[in-house]
Amino acid sequence: MQNFTVSVTNDTPAPFQQITIPLSDGTILHARLWLPEVPAAEKVPLVLEWIPYRQSDGTALQDSMMHGYFAENGIAAARVDIRGSGNSDGLLIDEYLKQEQDDACEVIAWFAGQDWCNGNVGMIGISWGGFAGLQIAARRPPALKAIITACSTDNRYTDDVHFMGGALLHDGMQWGSGLFAQLGRPPDPAHVGERWREMWLERLDGIEEPPLARWLAHTDYDDFWKHGSVCEDYSAITAAVWAVGGWVDGYTDPILRLMENLSAPKKALIGPWTHMYPTWGQPGPQIGFLQDAMRWWKHWLMDEDTGIMDEPQLQLWLGKDPLPDTKAPDIGGRWIGLPAWPPQAPEQTFYPDDRRLSPERGATEETIVLDSPLALGTWGGEWCPLDGGGNGPEFAGDARADDGMSLCFDTPPLTEPLHVVGVPVLKLRLSFEGERALIVLRLNEVWPDGTSGRVTFAVRRLQRPDGVAPGESFEVEIPMKGVAHEFSPGHRMRLALSTSYWPMVWPEREKNAITLEPGTMAFHLPGMPPEADHSQPEYGPAIHACPVPSEVLEPGEISRDILWHLASGEVEMVVTNRRATWELGGMVMAGDGGHTSVVDPRDGSKTRATFKASSRYWREGGWQVRMETRSHVSWKDGKLCLDAHYEAFEGDEKVFSRAWSRAFDY
Numbered sequence: 001m002q003n004f005t006v007s008v009t010n011d012t013p014a015p016f017q018q019i020t021i022p023l024s025d026g027t028i029l030h031a032r033l034w035l036p037e038v039p040a041a042e043k044v045p046l047v048l049e050w051i052p053y054r055q056s057d058g059t060a061l062q063d064s065m066m067h068g069y070f071a072e073n074g075i076a077a078a079r080v081d082i083r084g085s086g087n088s089d090g091l092l093i094d095e096y097l098k099q100e101q102d103d104a105c106e107v108i109a110w111f112a113g114q115d116w117c118n119g120n121v122g123m124i125g126i127s128w129g130g131f132a133g134l135q136i137a138a139r140r141p142p143a144l145k146a147i148i149t150a151c152s153t154d155n156r157y158t159d160d161v162h163f164m165g166g167a168l169l170h171d172g173m174q175w176g177s178g179l180f181a182q183l184g185r186p187p188d189p190a191h192v193g194e195r196w197r198e199m200w201l202e203r204l205d206g207i208e209e210p211p212l213a214r215w216l217a218h219t220d221y222d223d224f225w226k227h228g229s230v231c232e233d234y235s236a237i238t239a240a241v242w243a244v245g246g247w248v249d250g251y252t253d254p255i256l257r258l259m260e261n262l263s264a265p266k267k268a269l270i271g272p273w274t275h276m277y278p279t280w281g282q283p284g285p286q287i288g289f290l291q292d293a294m295r296w297w298k299h300w301l302m303d304e305d306t307g308i309m310d311e312p313q314l315q316l317w318l319g320k321d322p323l324p325d326t327k328a329p330d331i332g333g334r335w336i337g338l339p340a341w342p343p344q345a346p347e348q349t350f351y352p353d354d355r356r357l358s359p360e361r362g363a364t365e366e367t368i369v370l371d372s373p374l375a376l377g378t379w380g381g382e383w384c385p386l387d388g389g390g391n392g393p394e395f396a397g398d399a400r401a402d403d404g405m406s407l408c409f410d411t412p413p414l415t416e417p418l419h420v421v422g423v424p425v426l427k428l429r430l431s432f433e434g435e436r437a438l439i440v441l442r443l444n445e446v447w448p449d450g451t452s453g454r455v456t457f458a459v460r461r462l463q464r465p466d467g468v469a470p471g472e473s474f475e476v477e478i479p480m481k482g483v484a485h486e487f488s489p490g491h492r493m494r495l496a497l498s499t500s501y502w503p504m505v506w507p508e509r510e511k512n513a514i515t516l517e518p519g520t521m522a523f524h525l526p527g528m529p530p531e532a533d534h535s536q537p538e539y540g541p542a543i544h545a546c547p548v549p550s551e552v553l554e555p556g557e558i559s560r561d562i563l564w565h566l567a568s569g570e571v572e573m574v575v576t577n578r579r580a581t582w583e584l585g586g587m588v589m590a591g592d593g594g595h596t597s598v599v600d601p602r603d604g605s606k607t608r609a610t611f612k613a614s615s616r617y618w619r620e621g622g623w624q625v626r627m628e629t630r631s632h633v634s635w636k637d638g639k640l641c642l643d644a645h646y647e648a649f650e651g652d653e654k655v656f657s658r659a660w661s662r663a664f665d666y
Contacts, residue, residue, distance in 0.1 A: 246273030312337025
């Protein structure tokens with residue numbers, strides 16, 4: 001696979017200024033603003049990024065590289081810390097609250113009214129910022145003309161870090177612990193002065209409960225998740241939308257749904273990346289994304305015909321020959337273009353023929369009992385690799401060990417390329433005795449030497465339809481994550497089924513077995529659309545503006561180990577994350593984190609996980625603060641229980657301590 005070296009546009013960072021933005025309720029938000037060098041009489045648009053991750057230090061490097069690039073090319077850019085984060089007033093309580101959206105609409109109007117602004121505003125963001133772009137676009141602030149939303153979702157329940165197919169994700173618990181730690185981080189005294197301590201103590205006292213407790217209280221799709229899910233009314237969005245992501249990321253299906261359902265002008269870009277902008281995309285190739293972002297902004301914010309809307313609506317990486325590796329996978333392939341979604345793809349259907357996949361139905365067992373060891377999935381990696389930063393071994397590895405504990409159906413070695421472009425769907429009849437059951441589907445490409453690379457997958461926490469008794473079979477239709485992929489001749493296509501995918505997915509507590517009726521199984525695969533454009537040009541080199549000065553005082557390190565305890569039978573995942581110690585603008589930042597998850601392959605009720613985080617900030621002159629959090633999830637008396645603790649220190653003095661204990665139905 002071709003990888004580009006990211007290069008900078010200038011030898012010095014683009015100039016910026018720290019500003020404050022007054023809200024109507026008296027709240028003051030802090031922001032960093034980049035203004036382009038243009039004639040004084042010329043007005044320019046603004047691109048806004050709206051996230052809670054500390055613009056004066058935490059995201060300052062990436063902010064300067066991206067927003068500095070926009071300013072160097074004639075567009076103003078701003079990075080605002082939302083209410084209760086960074087140096088901004090107020091409290092940060094949870095994700096995507098209505099107050100956050102209200103504030104954003106007010107800030108957009110404030111920027112549009114500045115004497116240097118032409119009145120047009122765009123929004124860009126990845127993850128939280130990508131969510132915010134969609135949610136705020138649905139509020140229709142008049143000045144917001146276009147957004148770029150990266151690695152985000154239209155549905156906060158079905159396609160976010162918390163749940164997948166109704167099943168609790170380990171990534172969601174990890175993120176809940178991470179956000180919990182962020183709620184009480186202090187402002188920087190260099191920016192807010194002596195008010196910092198008052199603001200800090202107010203934030204700490206305002207932690208009413210861990211965000212994870214709120215999420216676990218809503219394990220089904222209800223009004224809690226519908227808030228902020230733009231799928232509830234796609235027509236509310238009238239601003240132009242460019243949705244960007246990667247097949248390795250957790251957030252690709254929302255991009256496809258946005259292309260299918262939005263009536264506003266829209267485009268999509270999906271490459272072979274995880275949770276990051278394409279400029280820095282891993283595993284690669286990295287591309288000249290910021291150059292195309294400028295074409296997007298100039299088209300929608302400056303009324304220039306850049307030609308970007310004349311190109312295919314969707315530009316997709318067609319993966320090929322995936323070589324799995326937990327730290328550095330390789331996904332070969334090329335770009336294709338599609339004029340619309342869903343494509344007019346020919347359907348290919350495969351059926352079981354004993355334990356093979358065949359275009360024709362063959363003889364097979366009447367029923368198969370699927371009851372996987374709960375440690376199956378140790379090679380599955382994270383649901384969203386590298387979403388917390390760093391470069392840990394979080395990708396899916398060689399799936400042979402997991403396949404060996406799964407029910408697998410293989411094709412013979414392929415004699416010609418086989419394309420899958422769209423959403424694979426498995427239909428079959430099944431039954432189970434418990435209240436719920438977990439089923440996991442994986443579509444893998446198997447090399448001649450046996451290497452098994454995951455292409456796409458699905459997780460579904462099943463519930464019997466009304467009127468269906470325990471043990472009575474019913475039909476299910478399970479869509480997998482959408483994908484664009486080419487299986488190579490000489491390789492085999494494998495469909496692997498299991499009832500576990502730990503540690504990515506929290507196991508069922510009891511009665512985990514599912515009885516399948518393989519004679520009813522039909523595996524539907526969308527093929528290569530005839531309208532696909534195979535002449536997509538290569539993207540330019542990945543470039544960005546020069547980052548602001550910083551210094552790594554001590555490098556970080558991430559490890560992810562699986563331990564098999566042969567005496568007890570338990571399997572343990574141990575993740576350590578020692579963040580780099582680095583200095584920026586006189587602020588020194590450091591921290592440690594990690595989590596431990598344990599499963600008994602024979603007993604789901606023994607599953608447990610512990611998450612810890614420590615954050616430290618200090619400046620010359622003796623200012624020093626530290627925050628310590630711990631969250632523990634386990635089963636107790638048939639309930640899913642969360643025990644959490646938060647402590648904060650000023651120097652060596654403990655200034656805050658609070659504990660929570662909650663129990664939930666799951």
